[in-house]
Amino acid sequence: MNAYPKSEKYDTAELRSMMMGPNPIKLLEELMEDIVLPAGSRVCDLGSGRGLTSLFLAKEYGFQVTAADLWSEPADNQAFFRRMGAGDLITAVKADATAPAFEPDEFDAVISVDSYHYFGRDPEFLDRCVMPFVRPGGLVVFAVPGLSAGCHETIPEPLLRSWTPEQLDYIQGIEYWRDILSASRTAEVRTLRIMRSNKEVWDDWLKLDNEYAVGDRKAIEAGALRWMYFLAAVVRKLSQEGNAEGSR
Numbered sequence: 001m002n003a004y005p006k007s008e009k010y011d012t013a014e015l016r017s018m019m020m021g022p023n024p025i026k027l028l029e030e031l032m033e034d035i036v037l038p039a040g041s042r043v044c045d046l047g048s049g050r051g052l053t054s055l056f057l058a059k060e061y062g063f064q065v066t067a068a069d070l071w072s073e074p075a076d077n078q079a080f081f082r083r084m085g086a087g088d089l090i091t092a093v094k095a096d097a098t099a100p101a102f103e104p105d106e107f108d109a110v111i112s113v114d115s116y117h118y119f120g121r122d123p124e125f126l127d128r129c130v131m132p133f134v135r136p137g138g139l140v141v142f143a144v145p146g147l148s149a150g151c152h153e154t155i156p157e158p159l160l161r162s163w164t165p166e167q168l169d170y171i172q173g174i175e176y177w178r179d180i181l182s183a184s185r186t187a188e189v190r191t192l193r194i195m196r197s198n199k200e201v202w203d204d205w206l207k208l209d210n211e212y213a214v215g216d217r218k219a220i221e222a223g224a225l226r227w228m229y230f231l232a233a234v235v236r237k238l239s240q241e242g243n244a245e246g247s248r
């Protein structure tokens, strides 16, 4: 059985060349299994990169997407969305997730693939920088890489073939994320789980010959996936009364 039926049509040379890490489209397809969100929902793709995940959210689910990213150029991303026939559904913006400038309750959901670990590790981040822009009952949904317990104390040698200890600090385990997310005063954790996507999304990424993929190959080929996984998180914004009533 094909675990990624929707992702298949995105397997083109052009779209593959735009990946910035382990296949984000497959990660997103699996992540979307955890939520129900109607077409037309207003979604922020936070840390959208070059827009592959935004395109997938707009085309496959009919969402109205804000593609928010720091390192990429919004004009390039908008041209890409237009070329792909999704210019009306997606708006590309330059945004620093730690200093966002969205409207209160603007989004039904904030979705983030392989990005949240860059900006979301401060326990205050969710309440301060994300939840004000999510409507009560709305969702924050993300997939990030994870690392087995104990790996930061004694780093397995294969990991050091591609990454420094400082880079590995960005990759934390499921218990770390449980602590961070449960510290929220405005949201409740709905799902926190290890994803089945791992080797196949890395394989897709490592086939590319850009310098980042080539750099990552050394660790993965030396067996790093013994300690690495992706985790999926879904949190729901509480209403002012402190519950998630009123959500769909």
Ligand SMILES: C[S@@+](CC[C@H](N)C(=O)[O-])C[C@H]1O[C@@H](n2cnc3c(N)ncnc32)[C@H](O)[C@@H]1O
Binding pocket: 019, 020, 021, 024, 046, 047, 048, 049, 050, 051, 052, 053, 068, 069, 070, 071, 072, 095, 096, 097, 098, 112, 113, 114, 115, 118, 119
């Ligand atoms: C590995 S890429 C993932 C991109 C995309 N989600 C994907 O999976 O193809 C990480 C992205 O996080 C974004 N990022 C890092 N720090 C950020 C911040 N403070 N605010 C917004 N985006 C940020 C970068 O611009 C980069 O595009």
